[in-house]
Amino acid sequence: MTAQRREQLLSYLVLGAFAVLAIYPILTIVLLAFHQRSDLVTGFSIPDRLSFDTFQRAWELGNFGRLLLNSLIVAGTVSAVTAVLSTLAGYAFGAMRFRGSDALFYLLLIGLIFPYEATVIPLYYIFKDAGLTDTYWSLILPQIGLSIPFGTFWMRAFFRSTPGSLVEAARLDGASSFSTLVRVLLPHARPALTTLVVLVFMWTWNEFLLALVMIQGDELRTAPLGLALFAGATRSQDPTLTAAAAVLVALPIVVVYVFLQRSFIRGMFAGGVKE
Amino acid sequence: MAAPSSSRVGAPAPATRADGGADVPERRVRVRAPGEPRKVAYLYLAPAFAFYLLFAFGPLLYTAWLSFFDWDGLTVGTWTGLDNYEKVLSDPGIRTSFVHAFELILFYAVLPVVLGLLLASLLAHGRVRGVTAFRAALFLPQTVATVVVAIAWVWIYAPDGPLNEALRAVGLGGITRGWIGDFTFALPALGLVGTWVTFGLCLVLFLAGVQKIPLSLYEAARVDGAGRVREFFAVTLPGLRGELAVALTITVITALRTFDLIYVSTAGGPGTATTVPSVLVYQNAFTNGRVGLAAAVAVVLTALIFVVAFGITRLVDRDPSR
Numbered sequence: 001m002t003a004q005r006r007e008q009l010l011s012y013l014v015l016g017a018f019a020v021l022a023i024y025p026i027l028t029i030v031l032l033a034f035h036q037r038s039d040l041v042t043g044f045s046i047p048d049r050l051s052f053d054t055f056q057r058a059w060e061l062g063n064f065g066r067l068l069l070n071s072l073i074v075a076g077t078v079s080a081v082t083a084v085l086s087t088l089a090g091y092a093f094g095a096m097r098f099r100g101s102d103a104l105f106y107l108l109l110i111g112l113i114f115p116y117e118a119t120v121i122p123l124y125y126i127f128k129d130a131g132l133t134d135t136y137w138s139l140i141l142p143q144i145g146l147s148i149p150f151g152t153f154w155m156r157a158f159f160r161s162t163p164g165s166l167v168e169a170a171r172l173d174g175a176s177s178f179s180t181l182v183r184v185l186l187p188h189a190r191p192a193l194t195t196l197v198v199l200v201f202m203w204t205w206n207e208f209l210l211a212l213v214m215i216q217g218d219e220l221r222t223a224p225l226g227l228a229l230f231a232g233a234t235r236s237q238d239p240t241l242t243a244a245a246a247v248l249v250a251l252p253i254v255v256v257y258v259f260l261q262r263s264f265i266r267g268m269f270a271g272g273v274k275e
Numbered sequence: 276m277a278a279p280s281s282s283r284v285g286a287p288a289p290a291t292r293a294d295g296g297a298d299v300p301e302r303r304v305r306v307r308a309p310g311e312p313r314k315v316a317y318l319y320l321a322p323a324f325a326f327y328l329l330f331a332f333g334p335l336l337y338t339a340w341l342s343f344f345d346w347d348g349l350t351v352g353t354w355t356g357l358d359n360y361e362k363v364l365s366d367p368g369i370r371t372s373f374v375h376a377f378e379l380i381l382f383y384a385v386l387p388v389v390l391g392l393l394l395a396s397l398l399a400h401g402r403v404r405g406v407t408a409f410r411a412a413l414f415l416p417q418t419v420a421t422v423v424v425a426i427a428w429v430w431i432y433a434p435d436g437p438l439n440e441a442l443r444a445v446g447l448g449g450i451t452r453g454w455i456g457d458f459t460f461a462l463p464a465l466g467l468v469g470t471w472v473t474f475g476l477c478l479v480l481f482l483a484g485v486q487k488i489p490l491s492l493y494e495a496a497r498v499d500g501a502g503r504v505r506e507f508f509a510v511t512l513p514g515l516r517g518e519l520a521v522a523l524t525i526t527v528i529t530a531l532r533t534f535d536l537i538y539v540s541t542a543g544g545p546g547t548a549t550t551v552p553s554v555l556v557y558q559n560a561f562t563n564g565r566v567g568l569a570a571a572v573a574v575v576l577t578a579l580i581f582v583v584a585f586g587i588t589r590l591v592d593r594d595p596s597r
Contacts, residue, residue: 026419099313113581113584117557224422227420242430264418
């Protein structure tokens with residue numbers, strides 16, 4: 001018994017140590033952000049007073065209200081549209097039988113793997129020719145396109161896991177395929193859909209390369225893009241300001257994560273392939 | 276609850292296998308309700324495929340097409356066949372970038388997977404309760420934007436940042452330096468950031484897997500007189516095969532496509548000490564006006580990612596016990 005106790009204690013110690021390591025870098029910039037430039041922080045330092053001054057200065061200097069709004073518009077649209085289209089496609093793959101379903105599914109699976117590096121060059125020239133760079137569209141449309149493989153993959157797994165008898169019963173009652181989906185299946189889909197929306201929202205919120213290429217002006221910059229430029233301009237003079245800005249950009253996702261971590265983690269093993 | 280379980284649905288590998296198994300109930304549906312659902316399926320697929328083909332798969336093919344041209348992005352391009360690929364193979368700068376990408380695999384994939392496996396096997400007998408609390412913390416690095424991660428670690432590695440501060444505190448002031456500005460240490464330093472990002476995911480995955488291995492297998496190994504090492508290779512490692520495949524797929528792909536971290540922290544420098552293929556894709560296409568060459572680098576990188584993903588799938592599918 002004591003041996004088992006010892007093993008358990010050891011387990012907690014090891015896990016605890018790595019949990020601290022995982023949080024530490026985030027914690028350092030949070031602490032740094034609560035300092036002022038005049039504090040001349042070096043290393044790990046706990047602020048002696050609680051002041052949000054640095055956050056306020058970063059918010060104004062970096063126009064972060066605008067940046068966060070842009071990211072909210074883009075990530076909100078992408079995750080909502082992806083959820084709807086993936087539900088429809090996942091329903092076809094998961095609950096229907098049709099010619100070419102395997103081939104079409106494999107075609108879609110390819111999209112789980114390839115990165116933006118593989119598509120961003122022609123995307124830029126296509127959108128430039130259409131006069132659509134520097135618009136929300138140039139961020140929204142490609143990200144829907146590249147989110148759909150994971151979304152469909154995920155919703156197909158959900159529809160496969162629902163009992164076939166539900167669908168059959170509805171069909172015997174004379175329900176159309178669409179009302180079967182809406183009335184019978186979707187009421188059970190909430191956990192699966194939450195995971196999907198939360199993950200796509202996070203990936204879109206955190207995306208950097210596409211925004212870097214598509215957005216030249218300062219009006220439509222997303223939060224990570226604005227943050228990267230802000231960091232380039234401020235970090236050598238005032239690291240506290242950079243840290244505060246970084247916290248502002250990370251905070252919305254971390255808050256959602258704290259409340260919905262089960263949804264996050266469940267989907268991440270399936271979708272971690274798409275960073 | 277109806278939602279699919281996490282690790283088993285996994286990356287593409289386990290999913291394709293799930294296909295075969297799920298066929299049975301499906302066929303029953305077809306027998307009982309023939310005809311109706313067949314053609315309407317295409318209607319449900321159409322919008323998703325329109326977006327996917329127009330904005331993801333189509334551009335992928337277009338990239339491949341562009342890689343056969345010499346094009347500056349403005350004037351008319353000229354067809355040069357495989358010239359760009361020859362350059363990818365012969366240009367020392369480009370070759371170095373791929374070597375860097377492989378070095379990053381050591382830090383992003385090999386190190387966290389090995390460490391995660393060791394820890395998971397160490398904790399295999401413990402049947403740890405309350406892993407959820409730790410899990411939330413271990414997973415945090417996965418949720419934070421890479422730009423934010425880069426800013427945090429640039430600060431940690433800075434000449435007067437926390438790392439050097441700590442070194443001075445323990446009397447190692449002699450080895451302090453600006454870590455990511457150093458030709459020798461910049462790449463390993465950024466690699467360790469990758470380790471930090473992916474380690475929690477690996478550990479959580481392996482811990483969940485190890486709890487599913489029946490304790491009786493460990494007891495049997497004990498009875499057979501197996502030590503810790505043999506137990507690891509005979510019981511733990513085979514039991515974690517599926518988790519290992521998911522972890523490797525995710526982490527290797529993350530390593531190969533690294534862009535944000537490097538672009539924001541070093542932009543490939545100092546010199547070319549941290550250039551990776553994705554940074555070359557960006558620089559050649561959007562600042563140097565060598566679009567065709569950039570496309571060729573992108574194609575090779577993507578091909579590499581495909582080879583890795585399908586290679587790992589194959590490795591797992593060969594598992595005789597399935």
